[in-house]
Amino acid sequence: MTALSLKDLSISYGDTRITHGVNIDIAEGESFALVGESGSGKSTVLKAIAGLAPQWAGSISAFGKPRSHGIDGHFARACQMVFQDPYGSLHPRKTVDATLTEPLAIHGVGDRNARVETAMTSVGLDRKFRFRFPHQLSGGQRQRVAIARALVLQPKILLLDEPTSALDVSVQAEILNLLKRLRREQNLTFLMVTHNLPVVSFLCDRVAVMRHGRIVEIADVAALKKGELQDPYSRELIELSADHAD
Numbered sequence: 001m002t003a004l005s006l007k008d009l010s011i012s013y014g015d016t017r018i019t020h021g022v023n024i025d026i027a028e029g030e031s032f033a034l035v036g037e038s039g040s041g042k043s044t045v046l047k048a049i050a051g052l053a054p055q056w057a058g059s060i061s062a063f064g065k066p067r068s069h070g071i072d073g074h075f076a077r078a079c080q081m082v083f084q085d086p087y088g089s090l091h092p093r094k095t096v097d098a099t100l101t102e103p104l105a106i107h108g109v110g111d112r113n114a115r116v117e118t119a120m121t122s123v124g125l126d127r128k129f130r131f132r133f134p135h136q137l138s139g140g141q142r143q144r145v146a147i148a149r150a151l152v153l154q155p156k157i158l159l160l161d162e163p164t165s166a167l168d169v170s171v172q173a174e175i176l177n178l179l180k181r182l183r184r185e186q187n188l189t190f191l192m193v194t195h196n197l198p199v200v201s202f203l204c205d206r207v208a209v210m211r212h213g214r215i216v217e218i219a220d221v222a223a224l225k226k227g228e229l230q231d232p233y234s235r236e237l238i239e240l241s242a243d244h245a246d
């Protein structure tokens with residue numbers, strides 16, 4: 001079954017068109033990466049799906065149900081976003097408990113105490129952190145909170161915007177392993193933006209290469225690993241990435 005479908009998605013900010021006719025179908029349980037140079041529109045695609053870039057044309061559907069423009073509570077419960085910078089995305093004056101309870105309150109979901117506990121356990125956060133504030137947590141713990149906040153509504157799809165790039169290298173692998181485990185255990189579908197091709201190889205099944213707001217190629221990650229991407233720009237991107245690997 002198709003979990004997430006983008007058809008002819010064109011997104012604008014004001015008079016500026018950022019993406020042009022983006023088409024992606026992601027199967028249930030699949031992990032799909034969006035790569036491409038800075039400014040190519042990758043994050044904008046995630047934002048439109050999450051309702052943060054409201055000026056779009058085309059269609060966005062989760063499990064066959066089209067997203068409406070503006071706030072769409074039903075869609076939000078199926079599809080949640082995790083941002084790059086857990087410090088910036090968590091409210092500094094809200095405890096972990098308040099952060100995790102908020103989406104449940106907004107969506108009128110009961111059984112909040114148990115759900116908060118379950119979400120914390122699933123991301124490997126000890127209950128002693130429940131009433132702590134973001135500044136009392138490490139970067140990795142903060143990103144676990146951000147992932148728990150996305151999971152607390154039990155969505156089927158996670159939008160991941162560079163979920164490890166703001167973290168220390170030593171913590172990145174922990175979070176990547178966590179995402180891999182969560183996907184397996186909860187049969188989640190991922191759409192992930194990243195600059196990091198090793199992350200794509202580790203976590204993803206397919207990859208779309210974006211340039212100037214358009215998809216130039218969609219390939220299996222197996223082809224990426226074998227250096228078999230077809231489009232000249234995709235090949236250039238891989239070479240650049242190899243040159244910058246340290």
Ligand SMILES: Nc1ncnc2c1ncn2[C@@H]1O[C@H](COP(=O)(O)OP(=O)(O)OP(=O)(O)O)[C@@H](O)[C@H]1O
Pocket residue numbers: 013018036037038039040041042043044045193
């Ligand atoms: N809120 C906004 N208002 C106007 N223009 C924006 C806004 N956010 C992003 N843009 C512009 O949209 C274009 C695409 O940005 P986007 O963040 O989607 O690119 P990206 O491929 O995710 O890049 P990066 O890898 O650097 O995050 C850029 O030219 C950017 O300047």
